[in-house]
Amino acid sequence: MGGLSLLAPMAWRNLWRNPRRTWITLAVVAVGLYSILVFAALLDAWARSSRDAALDVLIGSGQVHAPRYLDDQTIAQRMAAPGARLRAVLDGPSVEGWADRVRTPAVIQSEYKTLPAELLGVRPARERAISVVPRDVSAGRYLAGDADGGIVLGAHLAKRLKTRLGKRVIVMAQDATGALAQRSFRVVGLYSASQEDEDRFAFTGIEPAQAMLGIGTDVSEISFKLADDAGAPATVAALKAAGPGLDVRPWTALAPLTAAMNSFMEAFVYIWLWIMFVLMAIGIVNTQLMAVFERVREFGLLQALGMRPRLVLAEVLLESALLIGLGVLAGAAAAVATVLAFSGGVDLHFLARGAEFFGAGHVLYPRLAPAQFAAVSALVWALGVLVALWPAGKAAGSSPAEVMSHAQ
Amino acid sequence: MFLVSRRSGLAAALLAGALAIAGPAAAADATALLKAAFDNWRGKSSRATIEMTIHRPAWERGLTMQSWTEGDDKALVRFTAPAKERGNATLKLGHETWIYNPKLNQTIKLPASMLAQSWLGSDFSYNDLAKAEDILTDYTHRITGTATVDGHTAYDIEAVPKPGAPVVWGKQAVRVRDDGVMLREAFYDQDMKLVRVMTTEKIGPLGGRPYPLVLVMRPADEPGRWTRIETTSAQFDVALPASLFTRSNLENPRG
Numbered sequence: 001m002g003g004l005s006l007l008a009p010m011a012w013r014n015l016w017r018n019p020r021r022t023w024i025t026l027a028v029v030a031v032g033l034y035s036i037l038v039f040a041a042l043l044d045a046w047a048r049s050s051r052d053a054a055l056d057v058l059i060g061s062g063q064v065h066a067p068r069y070l071d072d073q074t075i076a077q078r079m080a081a082p083g084a085r086l087r088a089v090l091d092g093p094s095v096e097g098w099a100d101r102v103r104t105p106a107v108i109q110s111e112y113k114t115l116p117a118e119l120l121g122v123r124p125a126r127e128r129a130i131s132v133v134p135r136d137v138s139a140g141r142y143l144a145g146d147a148d149g150g151i152v153l154g155a156h157l158a159k160r161l162k163t164r165l166g167k168r169v170i171v172m173a174q175d176a177t178g179a180l181a182q183r184s185f186r187v188v189g190l191y192s193a194s195q196e197d198e199d200r201f202a203f204t205g206i207e208p209a210q211a212m213l214g215i216g217t218d219v220s221e222i223s224f225k226l227a228d229d230a231g232a233p234a235t236v237a238a239l240k241a242a243g244p245g246l247d248v249r250p251w252t253a254l255a256p257l258t259a260a261m262n263s264f265m266e267a268f269v270y271i272w273l274w275i276m277f278v279l280m281a282i283g284i285v286n287t288q289l290m291a292v293f294e295r296v297r298e299f300g301l302l303q304a305l306g307m308r309p310r311l312v313l314a315e316v317l318l319e320s321a322l323l324i325g326l327g328v329l330a331g332a333a334a335a336v337a338t339v340l341a342f343s344g345g346v347d348l349h350f351l352a353r354g355a356e357f358f359g360a361g362h363v364l365y366p367r368l369a370p371a372q373f374a375a376v377s378a379l380v381w382a383l384g385v386l387v388a389l390w391p392a393g394k395a396a397g398s399s400p401a402e403v404m405s406h407a408q
Numbered sequence: 409m410f411l412v413s414r415r416s417g418l419a420a421a422l423l424a425g426a427l428a429i430a431g432p433a434a435a436a437d438a439t440a441l442l443k444a445a446f447d448n449w450r451g452k453s454s455r456a457t458i459e460m461t462i463h464r465p466a467w468e469r470g471l472t473m474q475s476w477t478e479g480d481d482k483a484l485v486r487f488t489a490p491a492k493e494r495g496n497a498t499l500k501l502g503h504e505t506w507i508y509n510p511k512l513n514q515t516i517k518l519p520a521s522m523l524a525q526s527w528l529g530s531d532f533s534y535n536d537l538a539k540a541e542d543i544l545t546d547y548t549h550r551i552t553g554t555a556t557v558d559g560h561t562a563y564d565i566e567a568v569p570k571p572g573a574p575v576v577w578g579k580q581a582v583r584v585r586d587d588g589v590m591l592r593e594a595f596y597d598q599d600m601k602l603v604r605v606m607t608t609e610k611i612g613p614l615g616g617r618p619y620p621l622v623l624v625m626r627p628a629d630e631p632g633r634w635t636r637i638e639t640t641s642a643q644f645d646v647a648l649p650a651s652l653f654t655r656s657n658l659e660n661p662r663g
Binding site: 107109110111112163167168169172180184 | 503504523524525569572573574575576577578595597598603
């Protein structure tokens with residue numbers, strides 16, 4: 001401890017013997033860490049946004065289907081309305097909300113165009129708990145109840161059909177017997193989502209859809225949203241037990257691309273960390289080596305006066321630790337300030353529909369993840385000190401006789 | 409004076425009632441007039457040779473076909489010329505439609521998604537073939553006016569879809585002559601804007617009845633596009649073998 005009280009002031013004073021060099025190294029560390037942290041927050045926001053954009057429309061945290069539904073997504077692969085055992089799990093505390101739906105490929109016809117889409121018969125009250133579509137109605141209204149015979153179309157689909165609020169469209173689909181079922185629906189609302197989703201999904205009340213398709217009270221899928229994604233395996237297992245013979249899958253199995261994107265984003269943060277760290281390390285090693293070479297006579301003298309090489313090593317390491325520590329603090333502080341400043345959302349509207357190609361929504365919400373911030377900062381600091389071992393070793397390894405006779 | 413006019417009014421009403429019973433040609437019942445027009449067009453059964461001309465601003469082509477119909481819900485159309493289209497056939501039984509392509513040697517049951525597609529590139533869709541009589545069943549009819557055309561009385565009939573009927577149109581406006589010849593059928597969107605119109609351009613005797621020999625379908629918003637259908641010969645109320653309207657006959661024509 002006595003060593004540290006001697007070394008710390010020495011290290012601190014040595015830092016400021018060449019302030020310009022110290023400031024430059026500080027800047028390298030601070031800017032590097034700042035970029036890692038802000039980039040990580042943005043990537044995380046992007047990953048969450050793209051995941052939510054994919055999941056919050058229909059998928060939810062997971063879904064229950066009839067066994068062959070995912071291979072053949074028609075009304076032929078349907079299941080009975082959820083029974084008491086399934087409901088018991090779905091109404092349990094781990095599930096935030098759930099909705100059963102009728103879902104079938106269909107054709108929507110207006111006076112001018114006939115376009116393919118998917119018809120979804122939904123329970124509006126349940127959908128509100130798990131889907132963003134009821135909230136994202138941009139014109140008109142969402143469905144009022146299970147028996148609502150109106151239709152809510154994607155804004156872009158309505159435009160392509162040359163139809164609008166209040167007009168009739170005809171929906172044609174295969175019914176339970178394989179015959180062509182058709183029904184007239186009045187457009188009561190338009191929703192906005194990604195263009196792909198807008199073109200794909202059309203919503204009506206579950207009862208008119210069941211009546212049109214002649215399937216009684218059967219449904220095509222149950223979508224559930226979990227309060228905490230970490231509980232997914234347990235809930236999936238419980239649902240499988242409660243609904244034997246049904247196909248229960250978490251979102252990672254239903255939307256593998258989204259899941260892959262999500263884990264890639266996490267990996268990418270660390271790839272970026274390594275790239276930035278290598279650059280920072282070059283800067284740190286270079287500065288510290290220069291400093292050490294400049295001071296070989298000083299280290300020789302210290303050793304000649306009786307300072308142990310271990311203490312010389314500790315002194316130089318302490319210098320680096322202080323230097324990098326200051327840089328890390330400055331970088332982290334700036335990153336926190338930046339993320340907090342943008343926590344209201346980064347508007348990507350300037351990218352227009354381009355952002356959709358990356359699967360993200362129009363506004364990103366960077367979020368402070370204290371654990372990740374602390375971990376990355378500590379990692380950068382520790383790795384920085386680790387690379388500083390090299391110049392420190394050089395300093396400690398210099399032989400007093402040699403360096404003092406050498407030069408000047 | 410008052411008494412007299414009331415009596416004559418009563419007489420007129422009685423007369424009108426008697427005429428309505430006498431037949432659609434004399435009466436002003438919109439639904440009956442439309443039904444008469446469809447019956448005149450098709451008969452109980454029919455066999456006809458039809459030439460279709462598809463006109464576009466850049467090109468024009470002609471097709472020849474044979475058609476057989478029986479009642480409201482059976483129809484078979486087979487193309488005979490040009491060689492490229494020869495053998496292509498469409499069979500309609502009730503609400504189901506099959507198309508046969510000889511080059512693929514395959515019959516396809518028309519999926520819903522194809523119903524609105526153009527029928528061999530013309531301005532008619534498969535829906536027009538399959539749903540032609542919807543105007544009788546899915547609409548309410550009202551006479552909006554009369555005119556005298558070529559010495560006949562022509563009735564303008566407005567057909568409005570019944571509530572909930574699976575119909576995209578806002579309304580149809582039909583002009584029918586008192587002898588059952590359809591003169592014009594116009595399709596309006598739900599804003600009552602004209603979308604397309606089919607007009608009868610030549611009327612003549614055919615198969616022992618006055619018949620719309622030439623029909624032309626024109627989309628309203630695309631000038632220079634039209635499809636003309638000319639019936640060159642036809643027999644009505646003929647006996648047709650039951651085997652005619654079958655999928656096997658669709659693929660392997662006999663007789």
